[in-house]
Amino acid sequence: MAGNPGFLILAHQLKTMVPPLVDALRQRGITPYVLSSRPAQDAGTPDWGSQVAALHVTDGHALRPADVDAVLARLSATGVRLLGCITVWDAYRELMASANRSLGVGDLTEQTVRGLRDKLRMRERLREHGLSQVAAWPFDAERYAGLTDPSRYFVKPRTGFASLGALRADRLGDAAELERLWERAARDVAYAGAFEGTPSFLIEEFIDGVECSFEVSVEHGSVSVHAVHEKVDLRESGRTVLENACACPPVSLDAAVVGHGVDQVTLALKALGVDTGVHHVEARYTSGDAWEIVEVNPRIGGAYIVPSTRLHSGVDLLGRWVDLLVGDPSQLPAAESPAAEPPGDGVRRTFFRVFFGEPGRHVARLSRRPGRIEVLEDKVFVHEGDTLPHVDREIFVGQALWDVTALGPDLPADFVVETESYLEIGYRP
Numbered sequence: 001m002a003g004n005p006g007f008l009i010l011a012h013q014l015k016t017m018v019p020p021l022v023d024a025l026r027q028r029g030i031t032p033y034v035l036s037s038r039p040a041q042d043a044g045t046p047d048w049g050s051q052v053a054a055l056h057v058t059d060g061h062a063l064r065p066a067d068v069d070a071v072l073a074r075l076s077a078t079g080v081r082l083l084g085c086i087t088v089w090d091a092y093r094e095l096m097a098s099a100n101r102s103l104g105v106g107d108l109t110e111q112t113v114r115g116l117r118d119k120l121r122m123r124e125r126l127r128e129h130g131l132s133q134v135a136a137w138p139f140d141a142e143r144y145a146g147l148t149d150p151s152r153y154f155v156k157p158r159t160g161f162a163s164l165g166a167l168r169a170d171r172l173g174d175a176a177e178l179e180r181l182w183e184r185a186a187r188d189v190a191y192a193g194a195f196e197g198t199p200s201f202l203i204e205e206f207i208d209g210v211e212c213s214f215e216v217s218v219e220h221g222s223v224s225v226h227a228v229h230e231k232v233d234l235r236e237s238g239r240t241v242l243e244n245a246c247a248c249p250p251v252s253l254d255a256a257v258v259g260h261g262v263d264q265v266t267l268a269l270k271a272l273g274v275d276t277g278v279h280h281v282e283a284r285y286t287s288g289d290a291w292e293i294v295e296v297n298p299r300i301g302g303a304y305i306v307p308s309t310r311l312h313s314g315v316d317l318l319g320r321w322v323d324l325l326v327g328d329p330s331q332l333p334a335a336e337s338p339a340a341e342p343p344g345d346g347v348r349r350t351f352f353r354v355f356f357g358e359p360g361r362h363v364a365r366l367s368r369r370p371g372r373i374e375v376l377e378d379k380v381f382v383h384e385g386d387t388l389p390h391v392d393r394e395i396f397v398g399q400a401l402w403d404v405t406a407l408g409p410d411l412p413a414d415f416v417v418e419t420e421s422y423l424e425i426g427y428r429p
Contacts, residue, residue, distance in 0.1 A: 062193025
């Protein structure tokens, strides 16, 4: 195996999009190697195990820097020539940057990754460059108690994901509740390593408006937006906000407004020092006719963002990210072919819905109810008989993707409602 070109995938508990990453690497003639943390329950060798050259599972439920260093040394000692390291798990993004630095691969620096994942620092940088009008501060009990109208403010972890602890300030019982939320999150094995150390939250002025995500790649500082998804069904649930459904392209904003959003995202990424990689940028078009950045995630989006973007624009975000990391044009595959041009205005439109479960409930029945348009693909993550975890975060039960090009640019409201019942979840009383 001396000199064999390979790529290291950092996986969380044997999950986090390993199969499509393996496919993207294999298509490029690159051998995949996987380092994963240990899942909460031993399910044996994963289905994709035979598709990778080596799988190493650590003893802990979260990867640590020493784990990555050890596997890099082990692979080097056996003659494996790694072209890079990649992960889609937010909490491992800094580990990925560190590994790529060790390998001499072009990636964001660890400092840049930390600055993006720290939502307070990100907001401060944008304000310094005149790219945000939203004020934000470290959360403390005195500031919280002094809010005259808590409904005008939003609270969230400085670093975190899965929407845990992200809620409007008026939904918070008291300041101490955040520490209790953090402590429960730290005990959540599924998110091991994501919420550690001293609880750290921020409070910022509430950003109203239509929320979209921009699926972006950056090459040598040049920004390309491959898709824009509008979050058409956002709901508050408990101590989190659930993103139930997305449409691409946006259905309630015209092309000019979306174009202004692309410009704002481009300026923000440059101000934040982002010169390479694939990113999932969330922003809102406010009632003041302006775009405000909500988050800049130095990774791809979850759920069906990747296949939706591929269908809409012909760009595979995972493959694009690998290509940027490899960097040598001679090692890249031929350009991707977009999907066949659809009839009408030539825009291929997608819609996907995510189905969430109720904490602590016992799943008695799962059933699909097809509607007027056939589903392109779906996934169900739980089984009948499972008991869902009692946690304060989103609990993914399933997801489904549709090609809604035939419905035209104005997505019918009754179709959106109809898709809510595509996956029915019955609970034991």
